[in-house]
Amino acid sequence: MQVVRDPQAMQAMALAKRREGARIGVVPTMGFLHEGHLSLVRIAKAESDWVILTLFVNPTQFGPQEDLDRYPRDFERDCALCEAEGVDVVFAPETAAIYAPDHTVYVVEDVLTSGLCGASRPGHFRGVLTVVAKLFNLTLPDMAVFGEKDAQQIRVIRRMVRDMNFPVRIVGGPILREADGLAMSSRNKNLDAASRQKAPRLCQALCAARDACAAGERNPVALRHIVLDRLGDLAPGAVDYLELVDDETLEPLGEPLTRPALIALAVQFPGVRLIDNMRLNSFISE
Ligand code: AMP
Numbered sequence: 048m049q050v051v052r053d054p055q056a057m058q059a060m061a062l063a064k065r066r067e068g069a070r071i072g073v074v075p076t077m078g079f080l081h082e083g084h085l086s087l088v089r090i091a092k093a094e095s096d097w098v099i100l101t102l103f104v105n106p107t108q109f110g111p112q113e114d115l116d117r118y119p120r121d122f123e124r125d126c127a128l129c130e131a132e133g134v135d136v137v138f139a140p141e142t143a144a145i146y147a148p149d150h151t152v153y154v155v156e157d158v159l160t161s162g163l164c165g166a167s168r169p170g171h172f173r174g175v176l177t178v179v180a181k182l183f184n185l186t187l188p189d190m191a192v193f194g195e196k197d198a199q200q201i202r203v204i205r206r207m208v209r210d211m212n213f214p215v216r217i218v219g220g221p222i223l224r225e226a227d228g229l230a231m232s233s234r235n236k237n238l239d240a241a242s243r244q245k246a247p248r249l250c251q252a253l254c255a256a257r258d259a260c261a262a263g264e265r266n267p268v269a270l271r272h273i274v275l276d277r278l279g280d281l282a283p284g285a286v287d288y289l290e291l292v293d294d295e296t297l298e299p300l301g302e303p304l305t306r307p308a309l310i311a312l313a314v315q316f317p318g319v320r321l322i323d324n325m326r327l328n329s330f331i332s333e
Contacts, residue, residue: 108174
């Protein structure tokens with residue numbers, strides 16, 4: 048496994064690989080890897096010949112009051128996990144190598160990013176799309192794997208790829224969870240003991256809504272209430288958002304639910320904001 052720091056060297060290597068006829072798969076991450084990330088590597092390995100995992104804590108997707116400084120990092124451990132998983136290249140550029148001090152060009156999406164995390168994290172998706180576009184240009188992938196954990200993110204990236212004609216196939220990977228249901232996240236490390244104990248309620252609450260939907264509940268207001276009830280003393284103060292939206296367009300859904308829906312929430316714990324989501328697709332016939 049090679050570790051590449053220099054963007055130009057990365058691009059030259061990727062170009063050479065493509066000229067050999069290799070299909071490149073990329074897994075963009077911010078590091079502090081867990082099983083969720085590794086599951087995406089396995090998808091990339093199954094569907095390509097040469098797998099690049101990018102490790103880059105992207106400052107432009109963090110707001111000024113957010114946790115950029117506290118974001119967990121462990122470069123050595125990440126490299127060992129990648130090596131064990133059969134990753135071919137870890138691309139871990141320095142921030143200064145990615146962003147020129149006077150950079151002025153960004154990628155912006157206006158509609159899918161207007162709600163959910165886009166509403167509560169202004170500028171977040173501009174940072175995400177800009178860095179993903181840059182990483183695609185540097186790693187020249189045939190396919191890229193993103194997790195459904197960040198449901199809005201993968202939809203926004205698909206839209207960028209479609210609207211900007213990137214020759215990259217976007218593949219989604221399912222959410223990997225801890226035994227108690229908590230969605231795996233690098234940020235879980237920063238939860239204090241009391242928050243860690245409460246955090247599985249996000250998943251439990253979403254499961255309750257999913258079960259109610261499976262049993263025939265089609266009223267989004269009722270489904271929201273089921274989630275809020277299960278969140279108990281986390282609601283309402285800590286709940287940043289809780290929305291039932293169209294699974295594809297992310298538009299809010301009216302009653303009754305007649306289209307595949309996504310139920311998504313963000314909850315603020317002390318110093319850590321967690322997100323989770325669940326699809327209600329399988330129960331709702333179009
Ligand atoms: P991050 O390092 O948190 O920016 O995540 C990098 C990639 O891993 C993104 O595509 C995430 O959606 C994905 N990811 C993060 N957590 C999980 C998880 N629990 N299960 C599946 N994919 C995940």
